Amino acid sequence: MPSEPTVARVDTAVYTVPTDAPEADGTLHWDDTTLVLATVHCGEAGGIGYTYAPAATAQIIDDLLADVVVGAPALDVPRMNESMRRAVRNAGLPGVAAQAISAVDIALWDMKARLLGLPLVDLLGKARDEVPVYGSGGFTTYDADRQHRQLCDWVQEDGIPRVKIKIGESWGRQEARDRHRVARARASIGAATELYVDANGAYGVKQATRVADTLAEQGVTWFEEPVSSDHPATLAALRDRLPMEVTAGEYGYTLPYFAHLLAAGAVDCLQADATRCGGITVWLRAAALAQAGGIDISGHCAPHAHAHAAAAVPHLRHLEWFHDHVRIEQLLFDGVLDPAGGSITPGHDGAPGLGLTLRADRAEPYRVTGTGPGAKGRAGDRHG
Numbered sequence: 323m324p325s326e327p328t329v330a331r332v333d334t335a336v337y338t339v340p341t342d343a344p345e346a347d348g349t350l351h352w353d354d355t356t357l358v359l360a361t362v363h364c365g366e367a368g369g370i371g372y373t374y375a376p377a378a379t380a381q382i383i384d385d386l387l388a389d390v391v392v393g394a395p396a397l398d399v400p401r402m403n404e405s406m407r408r409a410v411r412n413a414g415l416p417g418v419a420a421q422a423i424s425a426v427d428i429a430l431w432d433m434k435a436r437l438l439g440l441p442l443v444d445l446l447g448k449a450r451d452e453v454p455v456y457g458s459g460g461f462t463t464y465d466a467d468r469q470h471r472q473l474c475d476w477v478q479e480d481g482i483p484r485v486k487i488k489i490g491e492s493w494g495r496q497e498a499r500d501r502h503r504v505a506r507a508r509a510s511i512g513a514a515t516e517l518y519v520d521a522n523g524a525y526g527v528k529q530a531t532r533v534a535d536t537l538a539e540q541g542v543t544w545f546e547e548p549v550s551s552d553h554p555a556t557l558a559a560l561r562d563r564l565p566m567e568v569t570a571g572e573y574g575y576t577l578p579y580f581a582h583l584l585a586a587g588a589v590d591c592l593q594a595d596a597t598r599c600g601g602i603t604v605w606l607r608a609a610a611l612a613q614a615g616g617i618d619i620s621g622h623c624a625p626h627a628h629a630h631a632a633a634a635v636p637h638l639r640h641l642e643w644f645h646d647h648v649r650i651e652q653l654l655f656d657g658v659l660d661p662a663g664g665s666i667t668p669g670h671d672g673a674p675g676l677g678l679t680l681r682a683d684r685a686e687p688y689r690v691t692g693t694g695p696g697a698k699g700r701a702g703d704r705h706g
């Protein structure tokens with residue numbers, strides 16, 4: 323019997339890509355976005371995973387995680403995920419440590435599928451062929467024309483029947499403009515397209531209740547983080563009171579976080595981010611928690627990191643086709659998926675793993691640091 327394959331090496335690289343226009347939501351502004359890439363090696367096979375996180379995340383991978391997975395059985399991804407979780411005990415799991423683990427975990431799943439010659443969705447087991455997506459952007463920094471063009475691109479060009487814009491501008495201090503932007507969005511997309519909004523926790527509970535009247539008039543069916551997701555009981559109260567779905571979960575860095583949100587009755591649909599919560603290993607567990615509570619799950623941002631796992635989940639609502647991340651993934655990777663008609667089909671071409679290949683030639687100008695050739699020193703972070 324051949325010897326068991328083991329992980330030989332872990333590399334990191336950090337890429338900072340300027341946005342194509344200034345971007346902001348209700349509570350944060352950014353002009354560039356940083357992707358931290360982990361590459362794991364086993365013999366001739368390699369796997370890639372990533373997270374959108376500060377460049378310091380790469381140092382956590384280099385300093386705390388690489389030694390944990392090197393030498394471990396390459397097929398035992400949950401074993402390595404647990405070892406990594408234990409290794410960051412004193413560093414603190416929630417935050418960049420969980421993002422570091424997430425990038426490595428995704429790379430390990432990609433590598434395992436490549437070792438077995440399978441698309442990752444076929445390794446995990448398919449629950450569906452198609453993964454619905456929703457267009458996400460509509461930044462508060464956009465003028466009317468840019469918002470209109472972006473929404474029309476998703477709805478008319480791509481045929482995506484659901485879109486989301488940001489509201490809660492300047493921590494809720496531009497409420498009148500929020501209302502106007504939502505009305506304009508409805509006018510841009512027509513009555514047949516689902517309209518979602520995301521306040522990123524910008525409002526207080528009373529303000530969120532007031533704004534919800536306008537949202538209901540415009541047929542908004544999804545109100546994401548109307549208030550901070552730090553307060554599940556408040557979210558739960560809003561969920562009871564408002565006609566549209568109340569959703570949250572993107573800041574879940576641990577499995578118990580999702581259990582607490584669900585136990586509080588805080589969300590109509592659980593959001594979880596595989597690039598934050600501990601990778602595909604933990605994302606699938608969060609999905610199981612949601613399913614046990616009769617709640618759908620939606621993947622937050624980084625759509626190509628989620629696509630295969632999402633197709634393995636029966637009660638998936640959709641993935642977030644986030645403008646900022648889609649643009650970066652299309653730039654840095656070959657093998658990206660087509661959202662035409664409102665869904666993507668991971669594994670459709672039989673390519674092994676996640677089906678992604680880093681385009682080093684296109685990525686190199688954006689590289690700021692890493693453990694391989696071309697490292698230039700560490701830089702700051704961005705938000706997605």
Ligand SMILES: [Mg+2]
Binds near residue numbers: 520546572
């Ligand atoms: Mg959000």
